[in-house]
Amino acid sequence: MSEPEIELGAPIANQAANVTSSSFKASWSRVYRADSYLLDVSEDSGFASSLTGYNEKSLIALNEEITNLESKKVYYYRLRAVNGTVVSSYSNTVEVTTTFVPDPNLSLKKAADTFLVGVSVQSGKLNGQYDEIYRREFSSITAEWEMKMNVMHPSAGTYDFGPADAIVKYGEDNGINVHGHSLIWHNSTPDWVKNFAGTDQEFEDMIEDYITTVVTRYKGKVTSWDVVNEGLEDGSGNLRNTIYRQKMGDDYIAKCYQFVRAADADVLIFYNDYNMITDQTKQDAVFTMVDDFIARGIPIDGVGFQMHISHDYPAKADIQKATDRIVERDLLVHFSELDVRANPNKDLTSLSPERSLSQKAKVKEVVQVFNGIPNGNKYALTVWGLKDSETWLLDFYGHVDWPLLFDGNYNKKDAYYGFLEGLQ
Missing domain, CATH: 3.20.20.80 (Glycosidases)
Structure with missing residues (x-):
């Protein structure tokens, strides 16, 4: 008799932390029985234009530092939990706006x-x-x-x-x-x-x-x-x-x-x-x-x-x-x-x-x-x-x-x- 398929809950994506002009830290909750996570980071909320390297990026950790971003730009991230061939539904989507780099001569x-x-x-x-x-x-x-x-x-x-x-x-x-x-x-x-x-x-x-x-x-x-x-x-x-x-x-x-x-x-x-x-x-x-x-x-x-x-x-x-x-x-x-x-x-x-x-x-x-x-x-x-x-x-x-x-x-x-x- 075959084993019943594992059911995985969707992760909860946290608000971004350590937001700068070129980076932010994404994090999420641990999902019971998950052994990895797939992270998507995109420039649009529909995730049609994922950042290079962040289209279902596989991660074991519960956070990831996203770098080399543009100043004062909106980004979105979401993720899914994985156990073998079983993949959960998507988490909530988090919106992040990087800070801007002011002109050093600006007052x-x-x-x-x-x-x-x-x-x-x-x-x-x-x-x-x-x-x-x-x-x-x-x-x-x-x-x-x-x-x-x-x-x-x-x-x-x-x-x-x-x-x-x-x-x-x-x-x-x-x-x-x-x-x-x-x-x-x-x-x-x-x-x-x-x-x-x-x-x-x-x-x-x-x-x-x-x-x-x-x-x-x-x-x-x-x-x-x-x-x-x-x-x-x-x-x-x-x-x-x-x-x-x-x-x-x-x-x-x-x-x-x-x-x-x-x-x-x-x-x-x-x-x-x-x-x-x-x-x-x-x-x-x-x-x-x-x-x-x-x-x-x-x-x-x-x-x-x-x-x-x-x-x-x-x-x-x-x-x-x-x-x-x-x-x-x-x-x-x-x-x-x-x-x-x-x-x-x-x-x-x-x-x-x-x-x-x-x-x-x-x-x-x-x-x-x-x-x-x-x-x-x-x-x-x-x-x-x-x-x-x-x-x-x-x-x-x-x-x-x-x-x-x-x-x-x-x-x-x-x-x-x-x-x-x-x-x-």
């Missing part, structure tokens, strides 16, 4: 020819390698701290414009756009303002004078301002109960925007906030405020999403959906403080190759969304810091992370190339 600002590419800067770090990279890569700068109230207006009757002037002059000297950040922010309110002893009207007059003084000083030099930063609470979307609200009323944001427009008819006015992708209640509240401003003729030109995100969150579709709400109102979009945490769960002590590629993929998604915005609604995509070793996140979270495009030695990371790939 972020050259590649992004329809919007500004920004970076946050500090007045004491505008020389040496900072200067070299800023001038080569970026078309816009934002002061990280120096254009906030506690720095520019540290005491009643006293202004200190030295650090802000240095940043604005650097922009002027190098043909780099300057974005002002930020006139009103609860976390940069000086003590003398928090403890203001005058009447509510005197407080409002003081704020108007401060805004008028600053905006007038930089008229024609600073092209845009985050006038109020983070004015709404997390979760509830309610107005933060700041000294500005207490003294000027619930309409204080609108008043500040009017003060700015009176001082500079041409400067672009933004509202800027964080968690604008992930906090739906806050997002809704911001757009309710924006719609109210538009209906009442309160000046507003754009909305800034800070984009302090992680390598695995939020989803690209959610970024797109939130961004569409700005475009629907025909306002300018600013991704204003981008950093992408690679270590949100504190599971790494150094940046692993896998996590670096995950971060790169998220940066690419962010740039793809921004680059897909109609040109008339694009303002800038600004990265919050130059190199990993100086990110604000180190102090804020108290553990290591590598959220930026350059490492601590000014070297371009995978994330940098993810930015470029997002523009392709």
Whole structure:
């Protein structure tokens, strides 16, 4: 009596790993009783044009490094399990796109020819390698701290414009756009303002004078301002109960925007906030405020999403959906403080190759969304810091992370190339 024919299940093909501009690693699950596998790699999903050497290539291992591929090209692979003369059905088909090799002379600002590419800067770090990279890569700068109230207006009757002037002059000297950040922010309110002893009207007059003084000083030099930063609470979307609200009323944001427009008819006015992708209640509240401003003729030109995100969150579709709400109102979009945490769960002590590629993929998604915005609604995509070793996140979270495009030695990371790939 003959032996019953062996039945083999189909392998499960895994997503490709270690994808580069010329190679990727294919892998698959072990199939019970299989003694080998037949691997197909093709340039089309119908497998009509298999790569040389990869038309039913026989393998014993559970992975294969596919090499000598073209840059930025789509490939497909599938396989079957084998035992003697018995061959299984095909696995699922996996699609892989190789990365691209950028022109070594290409920079972020050259590649992004329809919007500004920004970076946050500090007045004491505008020389040496900072200067070299800023001038080569970026078309816009934002002061990280120096254009906030506690720095520019540290005491009643006293202004200190030295650090802000240095940043604005650097922009002027190098043909780099300057974005002002930020006139009103609860976390940069000086003590003398928090403890203001005058009447509510005197407080409002003081704020108007401060805004008028600053905006007038930089008229024609600073092209845009985050006038109020983070004015709404997390979760509830309610107005933060700041000294500005207490003294000027619930309409204080609108008043500040009017003060700015009176001082500079041409400067672009933004509202800027964080968690604008992930906090739906806050997002809704911001757009309710924006719609109210538009209906009442309160000046507003754009909305800034800070984009302090992680390598695995939020989803690209959610970024797109939130961004569409700005475009629907025909306002300018600013991704204003981008950093992408690679270590949100504190599971790494150094940046692993896998996590670096995950971060790169998220940066690419962010740039793809921004680059897909109609040109008339694009303002800038600004990265919050130059190199990993100086990110604000180190102090804020108290553990290591590598959220930026350059490492601590000014070297371009995978994330940098993810930015470029997002523009392709």
